[in-house]
Amino acid sequence: MVVTSSVDRRLLTRMSCRSLIPVFCIFLSCVTHAASEVLYSEDFEKFDVSKPPKDVAISGGGDVTVVDDPARGKVLCIKTAGGAYPGLTFTLDINKVRGGTLKFTVAGKCPGEVAIIADKPWAKPKLVLVAKDKAGKDTYGGGHLEGNKPDWQDLTATFKVGDDIESVQIALRAELAACEVFFDGLKIELEGGGAPAAAGTTPPPANPATPAAAKDPKAVAGKTTTKPLDNTPAGRSPKKIFEDGGMIFGPEIAAALKKAIKPGATPNTILVIGPGLPFKEMDNFKPIGKWQALPLAKELTGPTATPAHLLALLPSFLGKNKPEVVVFFAETTGTRKPTNDERFDWEDLARICKRMGALPVFGVPAAGTQEELRKDLLEGVNLAFAPAVDLKAPSTVPKRIAHLLDLFDRHIFERTPVDAPVAGVIKAPDEE
Amino acid sequence: MRTIPAFTLLAFACTLGTAVFSGEPAKEKDAPPPPEKKEPPKRPFPALQQVIWYEDFEGVGEKMSYMEGAKVAAENPFPPMKDNACLELGEQDKNNKTRWVVVKPLQVSAKFPDGTAPNQIGFYMNVWLEESGTIKLKCAHKGGDYEDNFMVSKEKVWTPVFFKLADLRNKANRADAANLIEKMEIFYVPREKKEFKKAYLDDLLITTGVPKGDILLPAVQKARQQITGMIKTTAKDGYNFSQTNQETLKAALKTTGPAKRRNKAVLAFGSRPEDAAELVKGLTAAAPKLKLTGYTFSGGEVPEMGPAGGLDDTRVFLPANLARTDAEFVLILLSASDAKLPGRPADSVRLAIDRSFEQGAIPIVALPPVIPGLADKEKKDLDGFVNAVSNLCGNKGVSVIDTAVAIKSATNPMDGAELSAAGLDAVAALAAAAMKHIETNVILAKR
Numbered sequence: 001m002v003v004t005s006s007v008d009r010r011l012l013t014r015m016s017c018r019s020l021i022p023v024f025c026i027f028l029s030c031v032t033h034a035a036s037e038v039l040y041s042e043d044f045e046k047f048d049v050s051k052p053p054k055d056v057a058i059s060g061g062g063d064v065t066v067v068d069d070p071a072r073g074k075v076l077c078i079k080t081a082g083g084a085y086p087g088l089t090f091t092l093d094i095n096k097v098r099g100g101t102l103k104f105t106v107a108g109k110c111p112g113e114v115a116i117i118a119d120k121p122w123a124k125p126k127l128v129l130v131a132k133d134k135a136g137k138d139t140y141g142g143g144h145l146e147g148n149k150p151d152w153q154d155l156t157a158t159f160k161v162g163d164d165i166e167s168v169q170i171a172l173r174a175e176l177a178a179c180e181v182f183f184d185g186l187k188i189e190l191e192g193g194g195a196p197a198a199a200g201t202t203p204p205p206a207n208p209a210t211p212a213a214a215k216d217p218k219a220v221a222g223k224t225t226t227k228p229l230d231n232t233p234a235g236r237s238p239k240k241i242f243e244d245g246g247m248i249f250g251p252e253i254a255a256a257l258k259k260a261i262k263p264g265a266t267p268n269t270i271l272v273i274g275p276g277l278p279f280k281e282m283d284n285f286k287p288i289g290k291w292q293a294l295p296l297a298k299e300l301t302g303p304t305a306t307p308a309h310l311l312a313l314l315p316s317f318l319g320k321n322k323p324e325v326v327v328f329f330a331e332t333t334g335t336r337k338p339t340n341d342e343r344f345d346w347e348d349l350a351r352i353c354k355r356m357g358a359l360p361v362f363g364v365p366a367a368g369t370q371e372e373l374r375k376d377l378l379e380g381v382n383l384a385f386a387p388a389v390d391l392k393a394p395s396t397v398p399k400r401i402a403h404l405l406d407l408f409d410r411h412i413f414e415r416t417p418v419d420a421p422v423a424g425v426i427k428a429p430d431e432e
Numbered sequence: 433m434r435t436i437p438a439f440t441l442l443a444f445a446c447t448l449g450t451a452v453f454s455g456e457p458a459k460e461k462d463a464p465p466p467p468e469k470k471e472p473p474k475r476p477f478p479a480l481q482q483v484i485w486y487e488d489f490e491g492v493g494e495k496m497s498y499m500e501g502a503k504v505a506a507e508n509p510f511p512p513m514k515d516n517a518c519l520e521l522g523e524q525d526k527n528n529k530t531r532w533v534v535v536k537p538l539q540v541s542a543k544f545p546d547g548t549a550p551n552q553i554g555f556y557m558n559v560w561l562e563e564s565g566t567i568k569l570k571c572a573h574k575g576g577d578y579e580d581n582f583m584v585s586k587e588k589v590w591t592p593v594f595f596k597l598a599d600l601r602n603k604a605n606r607a608d609a610a611n612l613i614e615k616m617e618i619f620y621v622p623r624e625k626k627e628f629k630k631a632y633l634d635d636l637l638i639t640t641g642v643p644k645g646d647i648l649l650p651a652v653q654k655a656r657q658q659i660t661g662m663i664k665t666t667a668k669d670g671y672n673f674s675q676t677n678q679e680t681l682k683a684a685l686k687t688t689g690p691a692k693r694r695n696k697a698v699l700a701f702g703s704r705p706e707d708a709a710e711l712v713k714g715l716t717a718a719a720p721k722l723k724l725t726g727y728t729f730s731g732g733e734v735p736e737m738g739p740a741g742g743l744d745d746t747r748v749f750l751p752a753n754l755a756r757t758d759a760e761f762v763l764i765l766l767s768a769s770d771a772k773l774p775g776r777p778a779d780s781v782r783l784a785i786d787r788s789f790e791q792g793a794i795p796i797v798a799l800p801p802v803i804p805g806l807a808d809k810e811k812k813d814l815d816g817f818v819n820a821v822s823n824l825c826g827n828k829g830v831s832v833i834d835t836a837v838a839i840k841s842a843t844n845p846m847d848g849a850e851l852s853a854a855g856l857d858a859v860a861a862l863a864a865a866a867m868k869h870i871e872t873n874v875i876l877a878k879r
Contacts, residue, residue: 069774079455
């Protein structure tokens, strides 16, 4: 990717043609993924700390557990009072990786403090590679997490395994510093040819349930702006932000929402509620395809349907009507002041939906309007790992929601093949 | 025509000159400062606003942080005083064989005179002296001190002693309404001054507007008994409740609760979905024994999906369950697994408490049980969670159930790290007792 980046920019500038972007992405994908092989892909959904796979070791000095994360399901949690290196260590088959290039990626977060050790500024929670050469000298690579950041951070690094390397280990660990750190979605890939591995020595994926990595260059399609973490439909979700697509969505959100799916929801039903209704452009909202909107529920719409009010009424409504998707419209006008716990209220509405098998979507007032409310809502969206739609250009909102439903069909419900042609009506709003 | 005196003109000219010289408008300089909003003084007995402070030394332990030089004698050695504890004055001056006690009234929010005329501030106390002598009261404020003496001629009987703040003086110093007394010293000087004689003190009462505290004393003692009877501690009773809880709960329900009484219903959230039914069973069984009559009990639910359980469910489904049941009480049972939730799990407890109050229900929180054999780190995390929740509940006036005390007498109360059916029954029984107590002291008292 580094090699081709300058070419990318020149070509993109010259062509200035959006329709060629997907083609170009496929080309890039061919270049970067053609020879890669996934050695490990671990999402911790079925990881048992008491029985780790044979090539995975757990180091002590702290608590290494698998916990539930509201956004990502099961994740690895390392809690330590400091003074040790607790975590997981993956030992790679040197015969297989020697001569190749390792690429390792993980998402991590460290919402609390990391106690900095004055004379050891490197002592932090890390994704770290330790390679030992024939002379016994260690070489380190990887990346570290910053403390006091509740958001998930992506750590990625590469390492060329030289011929003199005798052993390679990759670890997720806290190094000496007291902290609480979470990791998810570890992926270790080998690019390029290594020495041929002896038969039977290749470590299997730590979680056999996780599909093998993408070898299909078509894996990267559409408007993808980031490299997918895996080749599942959820992993291949396009990354979207308000400034590029008018919505918040992506592989991590898709993966989190996929875990929320429960049997019993009425397929292809969408419920639109919230204090921001009525929203003129949604009056005649008719989602395309099989999607059907439930009739507006009076008690769940209008100025009185504040988040706190919805917390009290939504669960019983969801229990009775079982929609598959719930879209919350926040107020784009009005004078309501957010409560002190507004962000938690929005977060908990998303949690209620997920707990009851519905996927939440939030309509967020445009920047510059309802600033306080918008800030709280976006914090709630962030905490809940939920998708959101920008209500900036009201006329595009129904199309954005329709587009999001199409993405749900492809990447979460998997009712539509990911690579199926996009119906003309559901073009991404910013492609129009 | 009225003549303007030269002095007035001169004063005006000076003011104007100063304003012009300083470049500021005279109007702003002369503007009177805005009146300070003074909060009403805090009184120990809301119904007895004349009482600034009262101490009968019952149930306070041997030492109090706001008193020095003396110790509490738990057993009153000299009947016929009705109560048990009194204060034994400590030795102070070897030459005069003086005994004393130092009291720091600000530490117990006793502010005086603080604007009240000194002749309206009275002190009352009962003393028992082995030998007749003098009781001296000395009050100190930032700018000085003043004192007064009271001769006690009776020996070895409880004798009332009175002082009036206006009578305290020391050379040029006298009490002033603007003073704020920071330290009170009560001395006993025996008549002979040959050896230290025993001296005891009880019913220390500071009043306003009442010259003689003995008139007020019976009412004060009654009010105190009511408060003492209301106090519950986790160590002794398994749950806590105090006058502070009472006031905070009343204030919270006054602000957010409905004007009329809610349903006599109780909502219970367990730490696991299967706990709710057992808690309801335990509450239902315990209620008649405690005369907690007319109540219905139900467990938290996820609509159409079954029982709710765990802190996450409690937090998000509490409002919907309160809307369903219109419950008056919410029992929230926590567990060690709640302490392991990502982020700050105590925040979830806070949200559950706040949401209960917002819907006019009174929350009661049962702390996680103690789990034997935890690793040091796990134990530390659990302790941290318990401390955070305890502090939170303390600030919000929410009663806390110490699960360890609740299950002490239960047979096999634990099932691994969670409570067994027997453990849940024991917690439910204690929760019912707490509800009965709160009903008596908050809900019915409010009405």
